[in-house]
Amino acid sequence: MSAVATTPAQDHAPYSRRQALTLAVGQVAAGALIAGLVELALFYSGNDDPPAWPAVLYVAGAWIYVAAGTVAWLRRPGSRIGLLMTIGGFAWLGAGLINTSVPALVAAGSIVQTVPIAILVHLLLAFPSGRLRGTAERVTVAGIYGVSLVLQAPRYLLAPGPLQIDEDPQLLDVAAWTQRGVATAFVLVACALLLRRLRDAPPAQRRVLGPLSLYGAVAALAMPLGAGIVDLLDGRGAILLSCVQMGLTAGVTVFFAIAVSRGGFARTGQIEELGARLGGEEGRREGLAEVLGETLGDSSLELLFRVPGEQSWVNGAGVATVPPAASTRRGVAKVQLGDETIGAIVYDATLLTRSDEVREAAQIVALALDRERLTVELRASRARLVEAGDEERRRIARDLHDGLQSRLVLLAVQAGVAPGTSSELREGIEVAIDELRALVHGVMPAELTERGLPAAVNELADRMPIDVVLEVAGFERRPSPAVESTAFFVTAEAMVNAVKHARADELTVTLAHGERALRIEVRDDGTGGAGARSGNGIRSIADRVEALGGRLRIDSATGAGTRVMVELPCAS
């Protein structure tokens, strides 16, 4: 069995999640393709009164929607715009059913006949993240759905068809124009909201958002108005207008999909997704710096946190640091919450040339950053506890050395030189001194304090009854005392466990001190299965490691030896 002890272990869930998404979206797209083919077949086979060829446009439009939706969905899984487009595609298929000869399908088609308009408006207002931002937007979208579903009712109840309950052409006419009028009004409100948004958008966004919104608005208006005009025209004119109308609407999704997937809006959309991702549940929330780095496209991005109530700063590991000065290579964006500066984003300025975008992201993540800052502060205070504990251990070791041990040595000397004293007394005191020495070593080994980690571990290896191979790199400078002592205790615990429990014959200990982290690996050739019996020792060590923002992992399959891996972040 394999055991993973504590701390954020890396798994590969994002990959499998990604594959599952691709599969699901693929199935939806395939479903739309097949449904479209079936619908086409229903139009022309076994239909005594086949529709005019523009009916094909329903299916074509649906396919374009679904195709664009699939692309947007896969490119931006966090955005709902792709999902919305795909739903739009199915709405088009549904609306197209009116052209079949099966009464139940015709009924369904007539009920959802105008839903595509509502979805188009929804798309326009929800671009680019797929989420509606304000109350006005939500009300407008709800209204247009209401218009397309409720005001549609008279049109299938009064017109010839499977759902007809009464025949009243005049009333039907009034109902149709009422619906078009109200729908047009809602579309106009939506246009006004788009204009307002355009006005408030940063100039850079406006360049892309402007034409897109304008085009979308025209397409949306063309639907209710165009339908009215089609009703007034006959023959070729109507067909031509239908084609233009369908081309316009289908075009919206294509342009939106492109804009969401690439170009400037990809980022804006992602920043909005960011808000949604960071709002996730506690346990499932991703690291803020990683999410932000991924969103903005800079893996070197770093978050710094200002310690509450102080002028000092810490990094994600809780290590005190100083924000770098902004330069042409490293950019720094302060994060404000209210009037208070709570953190800073340090990014690669050659990669992210648009500081306004980083600032925008900074404001979106302010609340999340504040929450994270408290976590970091907590971690820092735990690290301080570890440091204080170690300082206490060093003091106790020193006091025992200088006080009790010296006194015992003097006693032993006096016993040794005093005439008429038996040698047992002296030997007894010497045993006490040996025990005290072992005790002091357990509290805080002097060689660790004086000579550092490699010397202390080497010394430990000397005491091991088995073959120990020690590999050491990067200790030209010493890690901080807290990291050093934690590294020592975890190494010692792992080595002792290998001998005591795993019945190992050989141990390999690797200590690698890098720029940002100290990595330790203790590998043995013993019986493995450490997960089942890992006791208090390794657990308390794991707590220490975690308090310093590190990771501890134990691989211990039964019969395959044990590998203890520890990574402790260091201030660079």
Added chain:
Amino acid sequence: MRVVIGEDQALMRAGLALVLEQAGFEIVAVAGDAEDLVRKTAAHRPDLLVADIRMPPTHTDDGLRAALELRRRLPGLPVLVLSQYLQRDYAVELLESGEEGVGYLLKQRIADVERFVADLHRIVAGGSVLDREVVAAMVGRYRRGDPIGRLTDRQRAVLEQMAEGRSNAAIAEQLGVSEKAVVRHTSNIYDELGIDRTPEDHRRVLAVVRYLSL
């Protein structure tokens, strides 16, 4: 014999003084920190220096540093360093400063006065004395591919005794074999460790250093 003591703890100083005076040593100076130790030893040129490894100013290995510096400045100065715990690195550094007249013992060893005084005389006479625990730790650390690992048990036992600074006669007595057998063992050990023919004392210490630094 004249001796300088480097020790910052009053209790230990008292204990050392007690033992040394009883053994007939004359304490010509006592130093409480490393700098003071270097100055006083250089001025007095004693027959023996006894120094605590951990001393002011840094309370780490200042006493050892001072002793090593003094051995460079006063070649052949017999030095015994004392410590409350043992570290192999210290033993190796000390032996590398010169093969003769060095000792490294746990502080508590001074209580076994008879043995301690014998060790002092051996150091003054140019021998090397290592604490039995340092030696035991070295023996305990067995590594594959080590020349030390190729030694037979008997050879390892002899080398261990050599590392403690014992003469062939003493080793023979300790192991209950003839002195001739010990000589045969030592010569085999030199061969096994690849130590070339040099004067006997050098070879002994070289073997010990090799033994300790492997």
